[in-house]
Amino acid sequence: MTRKPTKETLPALPGSSLLKPGFLVPLLAFVVAFPWVFQRSTFQNTAILVLLYAFLGQAWNILGGYAGQVSFGHAVFFGIGAYTSSLLLINTGLNPWLGMLVGAAVAATVAAVIGIPAFRLTGHFFLMATVGFGEIIRTLFVNLPEVTRGAQGVFLPLLESSIKNLMFRQSNTGYYYIILVMTVALFAGTAWLERSKLGYYFKAIKEDWEAAEALGVNATRYKFIALAISAALTAMGGTFYAQWVLYLDPYSTMPLMVSVQIALVAILGGVGTVMGPFLGAALLLPVSEVIRVAVGGGGRGISPMIYGLAIILISVWQPNGIMGWVQARERRAPQDQTGGAEP
Amino acid sequence: MLSIIDLRVNYGKVRAIQGASLRVEAGQLVSIVGSNGAGKSTILQAISGLVPVSGGEIWFDGERLDRLPAHEIVRRGIAHVPEGRALFGRLTVLENLELGAYARQYTRREFDRVLEEVCTMFPILKKRARQKAGTLSGGEQQMLAIARGLMLRPRLLMLDEPSLGLMPSRVSQIFETLSQIKRRDLTIVLVEQNVQESLELADYAYVLQTGRVVLEGPGDVLLQQDMIRQAYLGM
Numbered sequence: 001m002t003r004k005p006t007k008e009t010l011p012a013l014p015g016s017s018l019l020k021p022g023f024l025v026p027l028l029a030f031v032v033a034f035p036w037v038f039q040r041s042t043f044q045n046t047a048i049l050v051l052l053y054a055f056l057g058q059a060w061n062i063l064g065g066y067a068g069q070v071s072f073g074h075a076v077f078f079g080i081g082a083y084t085s086s087l088l089l090i091n092t093g094l095n096p097w098l099g100m101l102v103g104a105a106v107a108a109t110v111a112a113v114i115g116i117p118a119f120r121l122t123g124h125f126f127l128m129a130t131v132g133f134g135e136i137i138r139t140l141f142v143n144l145p146e147v148t149r150g151a152q153g154v155f156l157p158l159l160e161s162s163i164k165n166l167m168f169r170q171s172n173t174g175y176y177y178i179i180l181v182m183t184v185a186l187f188a189g190t191a192w193l194e195r196s197k198l199g200y201y202f203k204a205i206k207e208d209w210e211a212a213e214a215l216g217v218n219a220t221r222y223k224f225i226a227l228a229i230s231a232a233l234t235a236m237g238g239t240f241y242a243q244w245v246l247y248l249d250p251y252s253t254m255p256l257m258v259s260v261q262i263a264l265v266a267i268l269g270g271v272g273t274v275m276g277p278f279l280g281a282a283l284l285l286p287v288s289e290v291i292r293v294a295v296g297g298g299g300r301g302i303s304p305m306i307y308g309l310a311i312i313l314i315s316v317w318q319p320n321g322i323m324g325w326v327q328a329r330e331r332r333a334p335q336d337q338t339g340g341a342e343p
Numbered sequence: 344m345l346s347i348i349d350l351r352v353n354y355g356k357v358r359a360i361q362g363a364s365l366r367v368e369a370g371q372l373v374s375i376v377g378s379n380g381a382g383k384s385t386i387l388q389a390i391s392g393l394v395p396v397s398g399g400e401i402w403f404d405g406e407r408l409d410r411l412p413a414h415e416i417v418r419r420g421i422a423h424v425p426e427g428r429a430l431f432g433r434l435t436v437l438e439n440l441e442l443g444a445y446a447r448q449y450t451r452r453e454f455d456r457v458l459e460e461v462c463t464m465f466p467i468l469k470k471r472a473r474q475k476a477g478t479l480s481g482g483e484q485q486m487l488a489i490a491r492g493l494m495l496r497p498r499l500l501m502l503d504e505p506s507l508g509l510m511p512s513r514v515s516q517i518f519e520t521l522s523q524i525k526r527r528d529l530t531i532v533l534v535e536q537n538v539q540e541s542l543e544l545a546d547y548a549y550v551l552q553t554g555r556v557v558l559e560g561p562g563d564v565l566l567q568q569d570m571i572r573q574a575y576l577g578m
Contacts, residue, residue, distance in 0.1 A: 217445055272433075
């Protein structure tokens with residue numbers, strides 16, 4: 001099957017202005033120059049967090065935004081990625097990059113197993129099932145100290161600073177550029193996905209899975225594909241996190257709040273859009289970090305309050321997130337396409 | 344071509360279809376008429392595999408369908424244009440048409456040819472190709488739904504209430520389109536509440552009441568039946 005009839009036969013495709021060179025080139029120039037312009041570690045840490053959560057939000061977006069299967073259990077895949085590569089590094093000396101791939105494969109496998117019962121459910125029930133699985137697996141990680149070292153956590157060994165070792169002991173710049181490359185690659189991949197056959201199937205299943213089935217799309221199969229891709233990518237983010245923070249425990253790596261935060265950056269920015277997760281992360285993470293720095297450990301409850309407020313504001317004001325607002329503005333701009341109006 | 348034998352479909356304790364038997368010969372347009380809740384749409388959904396069958400058999404060209412999943416049934420060449428159109432409103436017209444061709448592994452050339460054929464039948468869709476399906480008018484959406492079904496190059500096209508919710512001028516346009524499709528010798532099963540037009544177009548028709556076939560015969564013959572005239576045509 002083909003997808004692209006000739007340009008002469010069809011009118012031009014409208015696209016978001018945020019995916020055009022006029023926006024993307026200056027943005028890329030800014031993020032590439034960022035570590036030289038802002039050299040304080042606080043800024044660099046925040047920027048790494050923004051990029052990491054943009055990456056994780058985009059991974060979530062593939063399942064929750066494009067395929068419409070909203071999960072609040074992605075911290076599990078994040079934790080699996082972090083633990084798999086770290087334990088392999090400690091126990092076998094496996095290079096973290098290879099550990100990242102193994103972690104992605106393990107997460108995709110676990111996702112497939114979770115998907116078997118969870119995909120029998122839809123909507124809020126599916127969401128609740130992902131929360132349940134998230135808590136079950138986190139509890140297992142706490143209670144299997146022989147494998148995961150339980151609540152005492154895992155300290156990663158210090159390796160020589162290099163890209164090959166995915167470790168930089170003197171500065172954050174190396175980490176920044178690695179997560180930048182990962183994020184740009186994932187966003188480019190998502191832009192491709194959006195226009196690909198696979199992307200259409202995801203979107204069709206999201207809109208009306210029965211109608212998609214009636215057209216011959218095996219909805220269950222594509223839901224599994226979306227879940228596996230999303231889980232594998234989230235696990236890759238987990239490996240990066242482990243190599244950056246150098247310490248893991250189930251309470252800080254796999255809590256429900258991490259799942260909420262991953263989903264929220266995509267929801268705030270705009271689900272099912274390429275740029276949404278970046279916009280969401282760029283807004284949410286700095287606010288969260290500023291509060292953490294300003295108030296310290298005593299303000300630990302403030303971030304969840306902000307997330308709650310963000311959810312309420314999005315629900316009431318703009319359910320399609322920041323991208324919804326951007327797209328509404330673009331629609332108001334003069335366009336040459338017209339639609340019929342009569343019933 | 345299509346044979347439904349003693350079909351039973353239950354929704355929990357509700358018996359939606361209670362032993363209906365229907366036949367559709369190749370090249371025929373067969374109408375299923377009946378009031379709301381008679382089970383017309385359920386029969387189409389059972390043929391497409393969208394609702395589980397509780398009893399009976401559905402055969403299509405010698406193959407039993409009622410144990411196959413929906414996505415496999417489409418591959419047999421059965422296109423279902425559901426009630427309410429079930430378009431993907433956030434996808435463009437072209438993307439909707441592409442999804443219609445999903446079950447066929449067309450080459451690029453084949454796809455372009457089928458697309459051209461369909462766009463010749465519905466020229467407005469070519470103009471609207473890059474427009475989101477949700478922004479089309481009701482009549483255009485219905486045309487898109489039918490066109491999406493035709494992208495499959497189906498051997499059997501099933502249409503569920505294609506005129507529902509359309510203004511009268513659009514309704515005649517839809518029936519004119521169905522008449523054109525019929526002239527192409529495509530086998531069609533049409534579910535409609537618009538009984539007069541539906542029976543005029545039909546080679547054969549079934550009247551359904553509470554999940555049972557209560558009357559059947561050629562469309563023009565049924566149009567003369569007192570029961571039809573009183574119950575559905577207000578005569």
